[in-house]
Amino acid sequence: MWGLDRLSANSTPSGTPPPRRDSYSPAPRRPYPAPGPGPLPPRPGLNPRSSSLTLLSPSSSSINLPSMRRLPNGSGRRRQETGGQSPNVPDPVQVLESILGGPPRRPIATKGDASAERVPKKPEDVVEEIDFGGLSLQDFAAVETPGIRRSSPVHTYSAQSVEEYDKEKDKFEDLHNSIIACDEVLKSVETYLTNFKADLGAVSSEIESLQNRSITLNTKLENRRVVEKLLGPAVEDISISPAVVRKIAESPVDEGFLHALADLEKRSKIINAKVKDNPDVKALQDIKPLIDELTNRAVERIRDYIVAQIKAIRSPSINAQIIQQQAFLKYKELYAFLARHQPQLASGISQAYIYTMRWYYLNHFTRYRAALEKVKLHVLDKYDVLGEDPATKRGPLLGNNRTLSSTHDAFTLGRRLDTLKSPSPNAITAYVAEEEKSAHYLEVPFRSFNIALIDNASFEYTFLTTYFSPSQNYHTISRTFTSIFEPTLALGQSLTKQLTETTTDTLGILLCVRINQHLAFSLQRRKVPTMENYINATNMLLWPRFQQILDLHCSVLQKLTHSLPTRPQTSNLLSSSTSHQSTAPTPLTQKFANLLQGVLALSSEAGDDEPISASVGRLRSEFEAYLTRLSKSISDARKRERFLCNNYSLVCTILADVSGRMGDESRRHFEDLRDAFDK
Numbered sequence: 001m002w003g004l005d006r007l008s009a010n011s012t013p014s015g016t017p018p019p020r021r022d023s024y025s026p027a028p029r030r031p032y033p034a035p036g037p038g039p040l041p042p043r044p045g046l047n048p049r050s051s052s053l054t055l056l057s058p059s060s061s062s063i064n065l066p067s068m069r070r071l072p073n074g075s076g077r078r079r080q081e082t083g084g085q086s087p088n089v090p091d092p093v094q095v096l097e098s099i100l101g102g103p104p105r106r107p108i109a110t111k112g113d114a115s116a117e118r119v120p121k122k123p124e125d126v127v128e129e130i131d132f133g134g135l136s137l138q139d140f141a142a143v144e145t146p147g148i149r150r151s152s153p154v155h156t157y158s159a160q161s162v163e164e165y166d167k168e169k170d171k172f173e174d175l176h177n178s179i180i181a182c183d184e185v186l187k188s189v190e191t192y193l194t195n196f197k198a199d200l201g202a203v204s205s206e207i208e209s210l211q212n213r214s215i216t217l218n219t220k221l222e223n224r225r226v227v228e229k230l231l232g233p234a235v236e237d238i239s240i241s242p243a244v245v246r247k248i249a250e251s252p253v254d255e256g257f258l259h260a261l262a263d264l265e266k267r268s269k270i271i272n273a274k275v276k277d278n279p280d281v282k283a284l285q286d287i288k289p290l291i292d293e294l295t296n297r298a299v300e301r302i303r304d305y306i307v308a309q310i311k312a313i314r315s316p317s318i319n320a321q322i323i324q325q326q327a328f329l330k331y332k333e334l335y336a337f338l339a340r341h342q343p344q345l346a347s348g349i350s351q352a353y354i355y356t357m358r359w360y361y362l363n364h365f366t367r368y369r370a371a372l373e374k375v376k377l378h379v380l381d382k383y384d385v386l387g388e389d390p391a392t393k394r395g396p397l398l399g400n401n402r403t404l405s406s407t408h409d410a411f412t413l414g415r416r417l418d419t420l421k422s423p424s425p426n427a428i429t430a431y432v433a434e435e436e437k438s439a440h441y442l443e444v445p446f447r448s449f450n451i452a453l454i455d456n457a458s459f460e461y462t463f464l465t466t467y468f469s470p471s472q473n474y475h476t477i478s479r480t481f482t483s484i485f486e487p488t489l490a491l492g493q494s495l496t497k498q499l500t501e502t503t504t505d506t507l508g509i510l511l512c513v514r515i516n517q518h519l520a521f522s523l524q525r526r527k528v529p530t531m532e533n534y535i536n537a538t539n540m541l542l543w544p545r546f547q548q549i550l551d552l553h554c555s556v557l558q559k560l561t562h563s564l565p566t567r568p569q570t571s572n573l574l575s576s577s578t579s580h581q582s583t584a585p586t587p588l589t590q591k592f593a594n595l596l597q598g599v600l601a602l603s604s605e606a607g608d609d610e611p612i613s614a615s616v617g618r619l620r621s622e623f624e625a626y627l628t629r630l631s632k633s634i635s636d637a638r639k640r641e642r643f644l645c646n647n648y649s650l651v652c653t654i655l656a657d658v659s660g661r662m663g664d665e666s667r668r669h670f671e672d673l674r675d676a677f678d679k
Helices: 051-056 076-082 092-100 137-142 159-238 242-249 255-277 282-313 320-331 333-341 343-372 414-421 430-435 443-467 474-500 506-526 529-563 587-602 612-631 637-657 660-677
Strands: none
Touching: 159 255, 159 282, 242 255, 242 282, 255 282, 255 333, 282 320, 282 333, 282 343, 320 333, 320 443, 333 343, 343 430, 343 443, 343 474, 414 443, 414 506, 414 587, 443 474, 443 506, 443 529, 474 506, 474 529, 506 529, 506 587, 529 612, 587 612, 587 637, 587 660, 612 637, 612 660, 637 660
């Protein structure tokens, strides 16, 4: 780059190029043109140091080169070095005009200048490479270097150099503008980086602050965990969640209410225990009234719930067992909670339940008994006894509008045994009983009523022991059960007495005895001891009546035996059907054998404590006495034995299928009698 001081009139005539760095321009070095005959005076009004020349000069950038002190035109130094204008130096104004593109100006010839009209010659090529040594032009010019001539700081420019510079001027201007644009971009980048550095510093400070806060929070959290580990169980024991409070105070009675109630009772026990040990603790004093108030609220809601369910039992056509299962047993903890916190209120609710269920069972079983009374029954009276004439006219039926079936057999068990051994334990419903058209024996209504009674009693006892057992012992529950079922059980005994007090149905009474025994076994399996008195009372009604009917059979046979003649010619017993010499079995033998077979079949599992064995033995003795006396009416001894053998053979045939101890004994007895007369 060229400085403005090199455009002065003091240039060296030698044409030596100024020293410069190799890295300044990529253009090849060219020889400078020969200096002209002499410089011309500067053109008036044209200042080489003007701002326009500075901007257009390649050396106008003040960024890349350090500032240099410039000497004024015509200084003493230039005069001292040159001693005046050199005759071979071209006019600087012309050089500038040639660079700027103006018309060439003819140099003004000075006085005594002989070479003013000559054209400057082209200098010789520079063959040397100048090493600046990393110095600026000013410093390099100040240093004395051997082999380089420094007589003048100003060099001349050839026309060729000016033309090349003129060609490259636009490139240099574009380069200069690019450098300026780069400077602006770099300034903006510098500003951005400066701001980024400031923001980064602020972020770093904030991160450091957050890190300090994190350390502080971690320390507090660790301390909180230590404190929570120590105080957590204690606080958990004496605190109750708002969800539990809302559940007890507002929510309906369901599984969630039971869980909340259990949690409340657990907290209440812990708090009461802690209050006894530490009554002065502030937290316990604050929570104790809340627990008590919440307990009272729970008691109030439980009372309303149980009372509502008891009232529902009194609704018409309601099944109490459904309410007991779904409302009472499902939430049995409610009454237990009530009994622990309000025993007097629990006792009152228990009495209300007792009165309600007492009315419920009595009302329903009264209706059921009325329905069973509409069932038609085979009425057996004193004419259905061994030794009585079946053709005798019978009296009116027993106390109702039920009609007697045209065909029935009072001495044959037959399919009546299915009532006892039926695999279906269901009783006749009230609707079926009211609509039933066929006739039945007395064991059918007896069985239906007592099965229904036993089932309901078993369920009720199980309910009482499950629902009221936490607050009541066995004796209290037994008294509660008796209070509920006492009128209903009396109703059952009244029905049994009504069915058996006038009948002579021996097999029907014994069937009722066996049914009652089976119900007793069922109660033992169900573990319902409170019905034992009812079973015993029913037996006390059945067994005496059974004995009375057997005694009636024996007395009638005895009367019939005494009425028989003692001589063969006077016997009229068989005259209506066969001759007195006939050896066929009598109709009474058929009836006796069927009756005995039914009694023995129903007594196959009888124990020694039953009175049936003595009664059967007495009846058998009376029948044998009757046959013996009847056989005396036959004059022929051979026919007499044949007659007895045939009757005993019929009895043995009918008793062939009986089992049990009594059955085997009776069968062997009659077989021995048969063999004794079968000769």
